[in-house]
Amino acid sequence: MELNDDNYLLFPILLSPSILIFIFVWYKASKGLKLPPGPPAWPIIGNTLDLDAQKPHTWLANLAKCYGPLISLRLGPKFLVVASSPATAREILKTHDKDLSGRYKSRLSTAIPDFKSSVIVLSADCNERWRFLRSNAHLELFSARAIESHSKIRAEKAEEMLHFLFEKDNEVVAIADILYATIVNSLTNTMLSEDIIGLEENVDDLRKFSRSLIEFAVPGMADIFSVMEVFDSGTKRKAKEYKEKSRAVWGNIVRDRRGRQKDFDATRMDFLDVLIRNSFDDCQIFNVFSELFVTSDSISTTLEWAVAELTRNQEAFTKLRDEITKSIxxxxxxxxxxxxxxxxxxxxxxETLRLHPPSPFLVPHCALQSCKVMNYEVPKNSLVVVNIYAIGRDPNTWEDPLSFKPERFLGKNIDLKGTHYELLPFGGGRRICIGIPLALKQIQLLLASLVYAFDWSLPDGMDPTKLDMSDKFSIPLGRAKPLLLILKKRKHLKIHIPPPRPKI
Incomplete structure (x- = not known):
């Protein structure tokens, strides 16, 4: 429904009873509960106007310094609970994992047919459908066997990237775009056995499409204030845009594969074949692929941060290259x-993932049941968020937390599997990212290839120590300014790089 003069005349009529309802719900929900501390909230709107939409991760981290590692805010009649320390993260992801494992059902996600029943990360419940999808994705894409069987694909895509960059020798390149296209093609070859973009193509539209899915996980204004539903024309528009774009990206590929099922070869089966042979319709397949597709953006953003940190810290770069060279x-x-x-x-x-996690927050959880966390009440249906950005930069946890010091991890048994709550780039508990092993393989191979094969410098002779390292809030948490880099092929490389394969 669009806003017009008639709507404005209706607004006071609709708003008056809604105000009474909000006051009643807010008062009833909070009466007698010992909620986590937080800033004072206004009646009805709560802390909605206080939110810093430009830098919510740093704003919430600063609130934690004032009110403690577990805080609560009110967004209209809804509660938001934010954890900002390893201890509070452990409570949410382990102690109360079952009660806090839900996902928020935004109006946008419910506007897409079968969306919540054909996704993994954004699935509302850990139900049988979710277990089926998760187990099959693990088996076909993320298990040790699957990762090993697809190692040739990742190696070929890394080689294609190197050949592309050799041709750009001494030119300025936007490294994140090339990494993104490389990772996209590596993933799509794993899922459906073909590339979907060239390394020389503009990736903006694909990246915009993958980032649009993040809106499905978080509440909009119409979710917070139900009275706004009557004025909400954006949800239907965004849902329509998502359906059109997902069909444009995946439609022809899925249709062609369905047409070839009569000649199905079990020895060449990929994840798309698995979904088709388990009776997934086109929309469900589009949803599954689109959600998995988001990981490409997260991996390329992590790599861009790693390259930026190593460019800025030449001592670390030299030490890393020496270690790689000696091992080859x-x-x-x-x-x-x-x-x-x-x-x-x-x-x-x-160290890169500590300072620059793919997302500043874990995907929001939803309280399926009321429970006590650190002796505070978390009401049912509360949004629960872990601020891993704040945890990674907490001076109570890390010495000199804002400096890039890989040495802090040497000799320490701290892994990325979600059981060390001071380092949670991929989450933890039953909602932990199932793609950790594959993501790390991609990050390791592409970063090592760049470090070993090229000398790096910044355009116009810029001093690397002056490189701007500020971020811009988004999911994933990217750089405020894209990293532009000059890569010069090193002489006398020890490694053998096969010639590029001819395009068919």
Whole structure:
């Protein structure tokens, strides 16, 4: 419904009873409860006007310094609980994992047919459908067997990236765009056995499409204030745009594959074949692929931050290159398996993820039941968020937290599997990201290839120590300014890089 003069005349009539309802719901929900501390809230609107939409991750981190590691805010009649320490994250992701494992059902997600029943990360409940999708995605894409079987694909895509960058020798490149296209094609070859974009193509539309899915996980104004539903024309428009774009990206591929099912070859089966043979319709397949597709943006953003940190910290770059070079035998290639055995390399990746997690917050949880967290009440249906950005920069947890110091992880048994609550870039509990092993393989191989094969410099002779490292809030949490880099191919490379394959 669009806003017009008649709507404005109706607004006071609609708003008056809604005010009474909001006051009643707000008063009833909070009466007698010992809620986590937080800033004072206005009647009806709560803390909605206080939110810093430009930098919510830093705003909430600063609130935690004032009110403690577990805080609560009111968004209209709804409660938002934010955890900003390893101890509070542990309570949410382990102690009360079952009660707090729901997902918020936004109006946008319910406007897409079968959306909540054909996604994994954004599924509202951990039900049988969710378990089926998660287990099959794990089996076909993320299990040790699947990851090993697809290693050739990742190696080929890394080689294609290197050849593309060799041709750009000494030119200024937007490294994140090239990494993004490389990762997209690696993922789509794993899921459906083909590329969907060229390394030289503009990636803005694809990236915009993948980021549009983030809106499905968070509440909009019409979700918070139900009276606004009558004026909400954006939800239907966004739902229509998503359906049209997902069909444009995946439609022809799925239709062509359905037409070839009569000649199905079980020895060449991929994830798309699995979904088709389990009676998924087109819209459900589009939803599954679109959700998995989001990971490409997160991985490329992490790599851009890693490259930026290593460009800015030349001592760390030199130490990392020396470690990689010493591990490579003459005439061989960089392999994923031997990279896992390089301690400083692994420390650089962990340090990047500590400072620059793919998302500043874990995907919001929803309280399926009321429960007590750190002796505070978390009411049923509350939104629950873990601020991993704040945890990664907490001076109570990390010494000199704003500095890039990979050495802090050497000799420490801190992994990325969601059980060390001071480092949670991929979440934890039953909602932990199932793609961790694949994401790390991609990050390791592409970063090692760039470090080993090229000398890096900034345009116009810029001093690397002056590189702007500010972020811009989005999901994933990207740089405020894209990283522009000059890559110069190193002479006398020890590794063997096969010639580029001819395009068919």
């Amino acid at each position: 035998e003459e005439g061989t290639t960089i392999t994923e398996n031997h990279l896992t055995k390089l301690p400083y390399f692994q420390a650089c990746i962990k």
